[in-house]
Amino acid sequence: MLEFLIPNNIICHAVEAMLFASIACSVLGVIITQMSISSIGFTMTHAAFAGASVGIFFGVSGTATAILASLIIAAILGPLSEKARMPTDTILGVLFGMMMAIAIFFVSYMQYLGTAVNASALLFGNVVSLYREEIYALAGISFVAILFVAIFAKEITAIIFNRKIAEAAGIRVRPIYYALLFMIAISVSLSLNIIGGLLLYVWLVTPAAIAYQFCTTVRGLFLSAPLIAGSVSVAGAWFGLQHSLPVGPLTAVAFSGLFLIAVLISPKRRVPKGA
Amino acid sequence: MTPGTIDLAGVSTAYEGSDLPVIRGISFSVAAGEFVVVGGPNGAGKTTLLETINGMLPITHGRATVCGLDVAASGTGVRTKVGYVIQNFAFDPLAPFTVGNVVIMGRYGILGYGRQPGEEDHRMAEEAMRLLGIEDLADRSIGKLSGGQQQKVLIAHNLAKKPEILLLDEPFSNLDLFTRSFVCDILTGIADAGCTVVMVSHAFDALPDREVRILAMKDGMLSLDARCRGDEVEEKIRNLSGSVHA
Ligand SMILES: Nc1ncnc2c1ncn2[C@@H]1O[C@H](COP(=O)(O)OP(=O)(O)O)[C@@H](O)[C@H]1O
Ligand SMILES: [Mg+2]
Numbered sequence: 001m002l003e004f005l006i007p008n009n010i011i012c013h014a015v016e017a018m019l020f021a022s023i024a025c026s027v028l029g030v031i032i033t034q035m036s037i038s039s040i041g042f043t044m045t046h047a048a049f050a051g052a053s054v055g056i057f058f059g060v061s062g063t064a065t066a067i068l069a070s071l072i073i074a075a076i077l078g079p080l081s082e083k084a085r086m087p088t089d090t091i092l093g094v095l096f097g098m099m100m101a102i103a104i105f106f107v108s109y110m111q112y113l114g115t116a117v118n119a120s121a122l123l124f125g126n127v128v129s130l131y132r133e134e135i136y137a138l139a140g141i142s143f144v145a146i147l148f149v150a151i152f153a154k155e156i157t158a159i160i161f162n163r164k165i166a167e168a169a170g171i172r173v174r175p176i177y178y179a180l181l182f183m184i185a186i187s188v189s190l191s192l193n194i195i196g197g198l199l200l201y202v203w204l205v206t207p208a209a210i211a212y213q214f215c216t217t218v219r220g221l222f223l224s225a226p227l228i229a230g231s232v233s234v235a236g237a238w239f240g241l242q243h244s245l246p247v248g249p250l251t252a253v254a255f256s257g258l259f260l261i262a263v264l265i266s267p268k269r270r271v272p273k274g275a
Numbered sequence: 276m277t278p279g280t281i282d283l284a285g286v287s288t289a290y291e292g293s294d295l296p297v298i299r300g301i302s303f304s305v306a307a308g309e310f311v312v313v314g315g316p317n318g319a320g321k322t323t324l325l326e327t328i329n330g331m332l333p334i335t336h337g338r339a340t341v342c343g344l345d346v347a348a349s350g351t352g353v354r355t356k357v358g359y360v361i362q363n364f365a366f367d368p369l370a371p372f373t374v375g376n377v378v379i380m381g382r383y384g385i386l387g388y389g390r391q392p393g394e395e396d397h398r399m400a401e402e403a404m405r406l407l408g409i410e411d412l413a414d415r416s417i418g419k420l421s422g423g424q425q426q427k428v429l430i431a432h433n434l435a436k437k438p439e440i441l442l443l444d445e446p447f448s449n450l451d452l453f454t455r456s457f458v459c460d461i462l463t464g465i466a467d468a469g470c471t472v473v474m475v476s477h478a479f480d481a482l483p484d485r486e487v488r489i490l491a492m493k494d495g496m497l498s499l500d501a502r503c504r505g506d507e508v509e510e511k512i513r514n515l516s517g518s519v520h521a
Pocket of ligand 2: 321322323362444
């Protein structure tokens with residue numbers, strides 16, 4: 001899609017993939033972090049990781065099994081998180097460990113069998129050998145995520161403010177919530193091959209966390225999180241490929257560094273002089 | 276339709292995972308414009324009662340009809356007509372919401388999916404803020420206000436939707452004595468205008484100068500249902516606790 005800007009085909013596809021993956025994940029990430037359910041996002045990304053490794057091992061589409069696995073996790077965790085008190089800490093811990101174990105079991109086994117070409121991409125991501133369809137699918141889910149936020153802006157704003165108050169106001173919270181979980185499942189599963197299962201949640205959490213340090217409106221969060229995520233990811237893909245560095249980890253480190261700087265210079269944390 | 280009425284017939288409500296219902300076989304009817312004060316010890320089921328009335332908790336037995344709607348079947352519909360000022364709230368001081376944002380949210384449920392607030396909605400939000408005396412705070416961050424100011428914002432949020440019934444869960448616990456009587460006057464005003472008010476309260480020192488209905492709860496059941504003037508409530512409740520033969 002961006003061939004007119006970037007003549008090198010490999011770099012162009014990598015930049016496109018990183019751009020769309022980061023937009024989808026960061027837009028949904030704003031909702032996740034603001035609702036304080038990032039642990040659910042975290043567990044879902046690892047479920048996608050486990051699902052994909054099982055799928056690849058059995059020779060079926062890794063993306064489809066990834067979506068399936070993260071949807072199953074969403075179906076387990078969604079209802080639990082609806083309770084006013086959320087005693088899910090232990091459950092999340094157990095599920096997370098289980099997902100990680102399944103993923104690593106199959107990845108290690110595939111490495112042992114010598115069929116580990118795709119498996120290492122699952123761990124660390126791979127921006128070089130992408131299918132065109134993957135990029136189109138990522139562009140599609142980014143578009144859907146943005147559309148979702150635009151159409152349900154007022155409901156999402158109220159739910160982010162306080163889910164119980166939103167529900168008491170007569171807002172239909174549940175359909176929005178399950179649509180959100182569904183889109184997370186698709187977004188993380190499609191992003192998995194590019195970013196890698198070990199780092200995926202960085203895209204879900206960190207851009208939104210950086211934006212939160214500066215934004216005083218919900219609108220600002222939804223505009224700046226994808227802007228930050230997109231520009232850092234594009235720069236990471238570009239720079240990494242030019243210098244033969246692993247793109248996913250490089251970009252993740254850049255995000256984390258940016259977050260630290262953001263916390264340090266955040267106007268929200270400034271103490272007035274003379275106080 | 277019967278705006279502003281509450282009718283509970285043998286209602287029990289249980290939380291998921293607990294064996295016993297928290298409120299058990301409660302029956303009473305409230306007419307439009309009544310001012311109801313719900314009292315009783317901690318854990319008696321007062322909050323559970325309010326959330327049963329507005330359909331946020333599942334009813335396991337009996338039937339609740341609120342504003343003419345069956346609560347179990349049309350909870351969302353009930354909640355667009357019933358305001359509910361929750362008891363425990365804690366807002367992040369950095370949260371990206373102004374007082375104005377929060378008050379207009381009160382109208383989002385009525386608007387439904389896909390419709391944006393218009394001039395009329397903003398006018399009602401402003402009216403509610405003026406009534407509570409918080410119009411000066413409209414652009415302030417809600418997380419940085421005092422507990423009492425936040426309480427007023429939540430009341431304004433609920434009044435913005437012009438509810439037929441207003442439920443309040445211990446609204447006075449964050450308020451000083453002066454503000455209590457200020458808020459109580461507002462509640463009296465809206466009850467006189469025909470909006471049913473159901474308020475859970477431990478503080479009986481700032482009750483309205485009009486007839487109120489007292490519902491006292493104990494162990495998930497009603498232990499008293501009486502009418503009296505606001506300034507007699509404290510005495511009634513004291514007599515009640517003196518006569519417990521448990
Ligand atoms: N989410 C919940 N899950 C299970 N039990 C609950 C929950 N919330 C309240 N309870 C129980 O229900 C009873 C009544 O609680 P509540 O209605 O909050 O009382 P009150 O508001 O009168 O203090 C208490 O025994 C409390 O432990
Ligand atoms: Mg209570």
